[in-house]
Amino acid sequence: MLTTWRDGAAKKAITAFVEQAAEVPADERVATFDNDGTLWCEKPVPIQLDFILRRLVAMAEQAAELRSRQPWKAAYEKDMAWFGAVVAAHYAGDDTQLPALAAGVLEAYAGISVEDFETQANEFLTTTEHPTLRLPYVQCAYAPMIELLAYLRANGFSTYIASGGGRDFMRPISHAVYGVPREQVIGSTATLSYEDDEHGGTIRHQPVLDYLDDGPEKPIRIWSRTGRRPLLAAGNANGDIPMLRFTRHTDKPTLRLLVLHDDPDREFAYTIGAEQALEQADRNGWTVVSIRDDWHTVF
Structure with missing residues (x-):
């Protein structure tokens, strides 16, 4: 159980929360995770x-x-x-x-069909190597977070990705990498158009933003998809603050996780873009997950 996590405050907070959440009806056990910098590496470029x-x-x-x-x-x-x-x-x-x-x-990618976009995204993620880690991008997900997702599902949680990244970019690999079904991926997207034809029609990306799933948009999209406030939310940046704040119940256990990138030897060390989130974590008692101190392994 959580073998890639070191014993410490973060692991104890997670296991205690899951024990408490066992009293909550299963259909209310919703957990949402940011992707870039929370589930996989986002440096030196997303x-x-x-x-x-x-x-x-x-x-x-x-x-x-x-x-x-x-x-x-x-x-x-x-x-x-x-x-x-x-x-x-x-x-x-x-x-x-x-x-x-x-x-x-x-x-x-204006005008590309959703199927062609998915094929290109999948090929890129599975064949392109990270510039410094020398791993295929698809292998740059954090092992402790993958284990956490599985641990939550084993305890009756539905796990969702709620990312500022592209929904259709993440979907091709979400189940294979994270165990998250494609229909449980929430992310930014362009508007789509449908063209009818004798082959079943084609859906294409249009050069118009539908929504950017970041900041205040995250709680809106989570509610639109799940109809729930999450019991657990995990992020790593200022854009995740509204999602973390939205994860609040007066009558149910809640857990807010903030991943801290402080391990320059195994990953990267940076707080730019997370300053406000770290302040709120300290002020509101959110659980800060140190990559250096809380994870046995990273990838």
């Missing part, structure tokens, strides 16, 4: 961003006029600092450059 960057570069190589427009310009010039600055500014509350990045992300 995995889906790497997927999109490669597409932006290919587009810029085919159309020279894109090389002077963001985000194609930064992708083509390998200016990772620009992307990092946009993400850091977003977590600090400044979304000035976010529309430009979002427009490029949406254009990257």
Whole structure:
């Protein structure tokens, strides 16, 4: 039971919570997990961003006029600092450059069918190697979190992914990697269109955002999908604060987990984008999970 976790406050909080939750009806035992930085590695760049960057570069190589427009310009010039600055500014509350990045992300796969997108995403995740860990991306999930997901399900929980990452990007591997069925993946998505034909019709991605599943949108999407407040939620960044705060009951046990990236030897060490979350964890008694101190193994 939780053999990849070291004995300590975090493991004790998890096991005590699960024991208490046994008194809650099974259909109310909902647990939600962020993905990037919570279930799998998000450095040196988020995995889906790497997927999109490669597409932006290919587009810029085919159309020279894109090389002077963001985000194609930064992708083509390998200016990772620009992307990092946009993400850091977003977590600090400044979304000035976010529309430009979002427009490029949406254009990257505009018009592609959902089946073709899934095929490309699955091939990328299973064959592309992480630049520093030297593992296929699909193997960059955190072993202790995979074990935690299984432990919760063994104790009657329904486990959901609630990520700012793309829903259709995660779905191809969610069950094989995490044991989470594709219908229990909540994530950001572009709008979709349907074209009827004699072969059963085609659903395609459109270059218009449906919703970005981050910040206040996370509780909304969790409620829309599950009709429940979670009993347990896990995240690692400021964008997860609303989900963690939403995980509150006055008459049922609750647990909020915040993954702290503090292990530069086995993974990465950083708190940028998590400053507010760490403050709230300290103030509100959330359980902070130290990768360095709480996990026997990481991957």
